[in-house]
Amino acid sequence: MRLRFAKMHGLGNDFVVIDAIRQHVELTPERVRFLADRHFGVGCDQLLVVEPATQPDVDFRYRIFNADGGEVEQCGNGARCFVRFVHEQRLTAKREIRVETRSGVIAPRLEENGLVTVDMGVPVLESARVPFVSDSDAVVQLLDVGGTSVAISAVSMGNPHAVQVVADVNGAPVASQGPLIEHHERFPARVNAGFMQVLDAHRIRLRVFERGAGETLACGTGACAAVVAGIRRELLSSPVRVETRGGELEIVWAGVGQPVLMTGPAVTVFEGEIELA
Numbered sequence: 001m002r003l004r005f006a007k008m009h010g011l012g013n014d015f016v017v018i019d020a021i022r023q024h025v026e027l028t029p030e031r032v033r034f035l036a037d038r039h040f041g042v043g044c045d046q047l048l049v050v051e052p053a054t055q056p057d058v059d060f061r062y063r064i065f066n067a068d069g070g071e072v073e074q075c076g077n078g079a080r081c082f083v084r085f086v087h088e089q090r091l092t093a094k095r096e097i098r099v100e101t102r103s104g105v106i107a108p109r110l111e112e113n114g115l116v117t118v119d120m121g122v123p124v125l126e127s128a129r130v131p132f133v134s135d136s137d138a139v140v141q142l143l144d145v146g147g148t149s150v151a152i153s154a155v156s157m158g159n160p161h162a163v164q165v166v167a168d169v170n171g172a173p174v175a176s177q178g179p180l181i182e183h184h185e186r187f188p189a190r191v192n193a194g195f196m197q198v199l200d201a202h203r204i205r206l207r208v209f210e211r212g213a214g215e216t217l218a219c220g221t222g223a224c225a226a227v228v229a230g231i232r233r234e235l236l237s238s239p240v241r242v243e244t245r246g247g248e249l250e251i252v253w254a255g256v257g258q259p260v261l262m263t264g265p266a267v268t269v270f271e272g273e274i275e276l277a
């Protein structure tokens with residue numbers, strides 16, 4: 001099966017983007033892993049698939065697969081690339097679209113300055129809905145990570161996040177703690193592990209060990225989750241500039257029950273074709 005794709009990234013979090021409207025696509029976990037493989041395939045953190053909408057008042061359906069082949073609920077950097085892709089591929093002339101995902105509808109908008117703003121929806125803060133096994137919904141909870149007690153905030157942006165505060169992201173135990181948190185038994189759907197350094201009330205540095213992909217250069221939903229956790233912990237005030245290893249995002253959140261708005265770049269690197277077994 002010959003497959004056309006675009007290679008894109010949002011702050012170095014990179015994607016293979018596939019138009020499944022004008023081409024027939026049959027994806028299996030094995031095929032996703034092949035496409036994501038940086039030696040034997042194209043290489044990406046996530047695979048993004050554009051499908052026709054399945055519900056009214058929505059323009060497209062957006063499916064997201066991690067490099068490990070698993071399908072997930074949401075991808076923030078991918079949402080910015082999604083709207084640039086459907087615009088560049090002339091699948092729509094709209095600059096703001098409504099997109100259905102496994103975790104609800106999001107609304108990315110191409111700004112005049114070339115950046116993209118996405119309404120990422122309302123964060124979920126109840127432990128059971130993250131999901132995080134706990135009898136508390138407290139903003140800070142202790143997690144036993146390999147014998148170390150780590151204070152985390154559990155937040156869902158449609159996908160699960162466990163955010164901790166560190167003194168210095170560059171010295172943070174991302175490689176050692178990341179996998180232990182990702183696979184922690186109290187996160188039954190696994191989890192993205194965020195490591196946030198607070199620079200001031202409107203600025204943080206962030207590294208994320210992503211579920212199903214490992215550490216990425218940036219994580220859009222991770223930036224949203226970190227700002228929500230920081231505001232709830234009264235360490236941050238909206239708007240917040242999030243410095244990731246791949247560049248900067250701006251996050252706006254007006255508080256509990258309100259949507260999170262994320263603004264950042266989306267880049268098309270090249271288009272290609274590949275033969276799938």
Ligand SMILES: N[C@H](CCC[C@H](N)C(=O)O)C(=O)O
Binds near residue numbers: 045046074210216
């Ligand atoms: N690894 C994430 C999906 C990709 C999220 C990230 N790339 C973003 O920009 O939000 C998960 O398993 O929930």
